[in-house]
Amino acid sequence: DVKVTQSSRYLVKRTGEKVFLECVQDMDHENMFWYRQDPGLGLRLIYFSYDVKMKEKGDIPEGYSVSREKKERFSLILESASTNQTSMYLCASRRQGLAEAFFGQGTRLTVV
Amino acid sequence: ELKVEQNPLFLSMQEGKNYTIYCNYSTTSDRLYWYRQDPGKSLESLFVLLSNGAVKQEGRLMASLDTKARLSTLHITAAVHDLSATYFCAVDVMDSNYQLIWGAGTKLIIKP
Numbered sequence: 001d002v003k004v005t006q007s008s009r010y011l012v013k014r015t016g017e018k019v020f021l022e023c024v025q026d027m028d029h030e031n032m033f034w035y036r037q038d039p040g041l042g043l044r045l046i047y048f049s050y051d052v053k054m055k056e057k058g059d060i061p062e063g064y065s066v067s068r069e070k071k072e073r074f075s076l077i078l079e080s081a082s083t084n085q086t087s088m089y090l091c092a093s094r095r096q097g098l099a100e101a102f103f104g105q106g107t108r109l110t111v112v
Numbered sequence: 113e114l115k116v117e118q119n120p121l122f123l124s125m126q127e128g129k130n131y132t133i134y135c136n137y138s139t140t141s142d143r144l145y146w147y148r149q150d151p152g153k154s155l156e157s158l159f160v161l162l163s164n165g166a167v168k169q170e171g172r173l174m175a176s177l178d179t180k181a182r183l184s185t186l187h188i189t190a191a192v193h194d195l196s197a198t199y200f201c202a203v204d205v206m207d208s209n210y211q212l213i214w215g216a217g218t219k220l221i222i223k224p
């Protein structure tokens with residue numbers, strides 16, 4: 001069974017903290033994505049990676065960075081968390097070519 | 113600008129009725145995906161449409177793709193309460209193996 005696993009379902013962090021969101025996939029997919037989802041704004045792409053150590057900015061990269069040291073793992077880093085980063089974060093992966101994306105269960109992050 | 117537009121964005125309907133959700137897109141693409149999201153949950157793949165004229169059906173849901181019109185439809189037949197969810201369409205960007213452009217989602221409420 002296809003699986004994308006995010007490290008936490010719920011997180012509460014303080015303003016200014018450095019926050020790590022981890023995502024692991026077991027499908028040997030080349031491509032991995034981080035989205036945030038806010039009411040009324042749909043899915044917005046933060047960063048994606050098409051290979052190990054390769055990354056590209058999405059639509060809203062400001063305040064975030066990513067790391068992909070191994071093919072199966074893609075980490076999202078909030079360098080200094082702020083309250084406007086309170087959101088649902090979704091990780092996804094897909095293989096190259098004509099393929100659907102598979103999503104993790106989501107991490108609901110609250111920054112206080 | 114690459115755009116995917118869904119309509120309606122919100123739909124409240126009675127059980128037993130039929131309805132259609134529309135997904136228009138502005139880019140040249142022959143690959144379109146439909147996803148379902150339950151409240152507080154992640155996205156689940158419903159249909160993968162990979163060519164002009166593609167039609168897929170699962171239970172009371174049927175999806176089709178017209179690449180010439182740049183239009184996909186998700187048709188609900190004899191709706192039941194369990195189909196209440198938010199439905200997203202997404203389109204592959206041509207010449208890119210990894211980027212998906214997402215619609216804003218259609219929130220569907222089916223009343224008993």
